[in-house]
Structure formats: structure tokens, C-alpha cells
Amino acid sequence: MKYQRNGLKPRKMKLRARAEARISRVAGTETSSRSAEALLHELQVHQIELEMQNETLRRAQIDLETSRDRYVELFEFAPVGYFTLTSSGLIVAANLTGAALLGEVRTKLYNRRFSRFIVPANSDRWHNYFLHVQRHSGRQSCNLALQRSDGSVFYAHLDSLCAKDPDDHPAVRVALTDITAETELQSTLQNAEIKFQLLQQNRLLTGSMYALQENERRHIARELHDELGQWLTAIQAEAEAICSSREIARCPGILASARAIIECAAEEHEMIHKMMRRLRPSLLDALGLADSLQELVAEWRARYPQVHCDLALNGDLGGVGDPLDITVYRVVQEALTNIAKHAQASRVSLRLQRIRDAAAADTLLLSVSDDGKGMVPETSTRGLGLLGMRERVIALDGEFMLNCAPGQGVRIEVRLPLVNQLRHQEEQHVFEPHL
Numbered sequence: 001m002k003y004q005r006n007g008l009k010p011r012k013m014k015l016r017a018r019a020e021a022r023i024s025r026v027a028g029t030e031t032s033s034r035s036a037e038a039l040l041h042e043l044q045v046h047q048i049e050l051e052m053q054n055e056t057l058r059r060a061q062i063d064l065e066t067s068r069d070r071y072v073e074l075f076e077f078a079p080v081g082y083f084t085l086t087s088s089g090l091i092v093a094a095n096l097t098g099a100a101l102l103g104e105v106r107t108k109l110y111n112r113r114f115s116r117f118i119v120p121a122n123s124d125r126w127h128n129y130f131l132h133v134q135r136h137s138g139r140q141s142c143n144l145a146l147q148r149s150d151g152s153v154f155y156a157h158l159d160s161l162c163a164k165d166p167d168d169h170p171a172v173r174v175a176l177t178d179i180t181a182e183t184e185l186q187s188t189l190q191n192a193e194i195k196f197q198l199l200q201q202n203r204l205l206t207g208s209m210y211a212l213q214e215n216e217r218r219h220i221a222r223e224l225h226d227e228l229g230q231w232l233t234a235i236q237a238e239a240e241a242i243c244s245s246r247e248i249a250r251c252p253g254i255l256a257s258a259r260a261i262i263e264c265a266a267e268e269h270e271m272i273h274k275m276m277r278r279l280r281p282s283l284l285d286a287l288g289l290a291d292s293l294q295e296l297v298a299e300w301r302a303r304y305p306q307v308h309c310d311l312a313l314n315g316d317l318g319g320v321g322d323p324l325d326i327t328v329y330r331v332v333q334e335a336l337t338n339i340a341k342h343a344q345a346s347r348v349s350l351r352l353q354r355i356r357d358a359a360a361a362d363t364l365l366l367s368v369s370d371d372g373k374g375m376v377p378e379t380s381t382r383g384l385g386l387l388g389m390r391e392r393v394i395a396l397d398g399e400f401m402l403n404c405a406p407g408q409g410v411r412i413e414v415r416l417p418l419v420n421q422l423r424h425q426e427e428q429h430v431f432e433p434h435l
Contacts, residue, residue: 103148207395315354343372
């Protein structure tokens with residue numbers, strides 16, 4: 001009882017009792033001083049052993065407490081939310097991270113259904129997943145959209161398995177990871193991929209539209225030349241025949257009308273030729289891009305003699321393909337039209353060259369600049385002419401750059417790769433009508 005009152009453990013009590021019994025036996029007999037010294041030495045050894053055992057136990061206790069604290073800290077503040085659910089889906093345990101993810105105080109989570117935090121659209125998926133976890137062994141995974149107490153939604157990855165609680169009842173352990181950033185990034189990438197595919201399809205359709213447009217223009221120009229042109233020629237020939245007849249001298253009114261018909265037919269011929277050149281420059285098919293541009297610039301100079309227009313062509317401009325030929329021609333044509341209408345310029349410079357850069361890329365570079373009044377950059381996207389030029393260039397995987405400012409003129413730069421033209425011709429051939 002004395003040892004118990006002193007708070008000694010049973011094991012130590014037995015050890016003390018044995019030591020006292022030994023001392024009593026030794027004290028009841030006559031021993032030599034050598035025996036007493038041996039006994040004292042043994043007692044001292046036992047005392048040191050006990051002290052060492054006590055120190056070992058104390059250190060073990062400290063280590064256990066440290067490990068427990070580390071486990072609690074790791075569990076509570078892990079970047080993953082941990083939950084323990086009953087077989088009916090009630091929350092019976094959660095760490096601080098899990099409570100923070102659900103936007104709720106931890107004590108308020110207990111005995112609430114986890115399904116309360118599932119977005120309604122994912123309710124059936126959660127129910128099927130929860131049943132699947134309980135019916136199968138091993139870890140089961142699922143991605144769900146969850147809703148916090150404040151109504152905000154986040155996306156989570158769930159890893160779950162079925163286990164036993166301390167009372168040997170079935171329980172479901174759930175590890176919840178916030179994957180909102182990854183989900184939004186994936187969604188952004190998917191949207192970007194969709195937009196890129198739509199852009200590619202739009203470019204293909206735009207290129208096909210322009211190909212159809214050029215084919216239709218070629219067809220109209222041919223009809224104007226073959227049909228309307230021949231009829232006008234016939235009308236003019238008939239009128240000249242009337243003027244050359246012997247009886248016409250006695251009918252001055254008819255003679256005047258015939259000559260008027262001849263003049264009108266000539267004017268119509270000239271107008272048709274101008275329309276044909278705008279619809280489809282004949283030299284573009286016959287002689288190529290360089291000669292067509294020279295003819296276009298020569299006509300523009302004749303129409304606007306007060307503006308100095310300089311044209312420079314460098315490199316081999318032949319054999320680059322009809323889509324690229326007509327694109328360059330239309331860009332120059334529209335640029336000159338805009339300069340005549342809006343620029344109030346005194347000088348115009350056109351440069352077209354075919355180059356190979358350091359990467360051996362075959363490219364056409366076009367620049368059109370003027371010293372006119374310029375324009376505000378924000379208004380440059382409103383004009384249909386500039387928009388049409390940009391769309392034509394982009395449809396051929398080219399680059400269109402516009403530099404402008406009030407009072408500083410306008411500069412258009414176009415870069416067209418030649419390496420993709422065969423592919424574009426093959427793609428657009430599907431859309432070409434059979435004339």
C-alpha cells in the first residue's frame with residue numbers, strides 16, 4: 001500500500017519489493033565486508049538500470065506525442081479534404097481543409113449529408129458513385145461539381161474507399177481535391193481548340209468563297225465578251241452598213257441615228273471592256289501577275305495624273321498560283337481605290353518582291369503606302385475594303401498589317417507564304433463550279 005500511495009507502477013513495485021527482500025536476507029546473516037560491497041554495487045547497478053529504463057520510456061512518450069502532433073497537423077492542414085461518411089452518406093468526421101473547401105464550420109458538418117454539397121445536376125452521378133464505392137473494394141475515383149454553403153461552385157476530384165469505423169460499422173473514407181483551376185484550364189483549352197478549328201474552317205470557307213467569286217467573275221467577263229460584245233459588234237456593223245448605203249443620203253435623219261448607234265455601241269464596248277478588266281483582268285490569265293499589276297498601275301496613273309505612283313517588282317513572280325495571283329491583284333486594286341477616294345495623297349509607293357528568308361521559306365512581300373491624310377487606327381476596321389483585303393490574305397495563311405495615323409499616311413504590308421498554295425488549291429478545287 002505504501003508503494004501505491006507513492007504512485008509507483010506495479011512493475012516498479014515488484015522490482016522494489018525484490019530489492020528490499022534481498023536486503024533483508026543479507027542483513028539477517030553475517031557477511032563479510034566484501035559481500036556487502038558486492039551487494040551495494042548490485043543495488044547501484046539496478047538503480048542505474050531503472051533510471052535508464054525510465055529515461056527510455058520518457059523519450060518514447062515524447063516521440064509518440066510528437067508523432068501524434070505531426071499526424072494531427074498533417075491531417076488537419078493537408079491540401080486535401082478528408083471526410084468519413086456513414087453508409088447512408090452522413091458526415092461523421094472531417095479535417096479543417098475539407099470544412100474550408102465546403103465553406104462551412106467543421107462542427108456544423110457533422111451528421112449532415114454529403115450530398116447536400118453536390119450540385120443538383122450531379123446528384124445522380126454522386127448517388128451511383130457512392131453505391132459503387134460501398135459495393136466494390138479498393139479505391140474508386142470520380143470528378144464532380146460541388147456547391148459551397150455560400151452558393152459558389154467548385155470542381156473536385158474524389159478518391160473513396162469503403163472501410164470500418166472503430167465500432168466495426170461500415171464507413172466510407174473520402175479524399176477531396178479541388179481541381180477547379182485544372183478544370184477551367186482544360187475547358188479554356190478545349191474552347192480555344194474549338195475556336196481554332198472554327199477559325200480554320202472559316203478561313204477555308206472564306207478562301208472557297210473568294211475562289212467561287214473569282215470563278216463567277218471570270219464567267220461573267222467571258223459572257224460579256226462572248227455574248228454582249230458580239231451583239232454590240234453586230235449592232236455596230238449594221239449601223240455602219242446603214243451609213244454606207246446609197247439611199248442614206250436621202251434620209252439625213254436615219255443617217256444621224258445610225259451614226260449615234262455607232263457611237264453608243266463604241267461607248268458600250270469601252271464600258272464593257274472596263275467592266276471586264278475589273279471583273280477579271282485578262283492579262284492575269286494570259287501573261288501573269290507582274291504584267292497585270294503594271295497595267296493596273298498604268299490605268300490608275302492615267303486616271304489620277306496629279307498623284308505620283310511608283311511601282312517596283314522584284315524576284316520571280318511567275319508560277320505562284322492563281323489564288324495568290326488574284327489575292328495580290330485584288331489587294332493592290334482595293335488599296336489604290338481607297339487612296340483615290342480618301343487619302344488625298346501626292347505620292348504612292350507599291351513594292352512586291354519574292355524572297356527566301358533564313359529558314360528558306362518562299363514568300364511574297366507586298367507593301368502599299370501613301371503620304372495622304374491618314375486615319376485613326378480605331379476606324380480602320382470599319383471599312384469593308386480593308387476588311388476584304390485582310391480576309392483574302394488570312395484565307396491564304398498570310399499576314400496583313402496596317403500602319404496608320406492622322407496626318408501620317410497609310411501603309412499596308414502583306415506577307416504571303418508560297419509553300420501552302422498547293423494545299424489551298426486542292427482544298428478550294430472542291431468548291432469550284434464547273435463552268
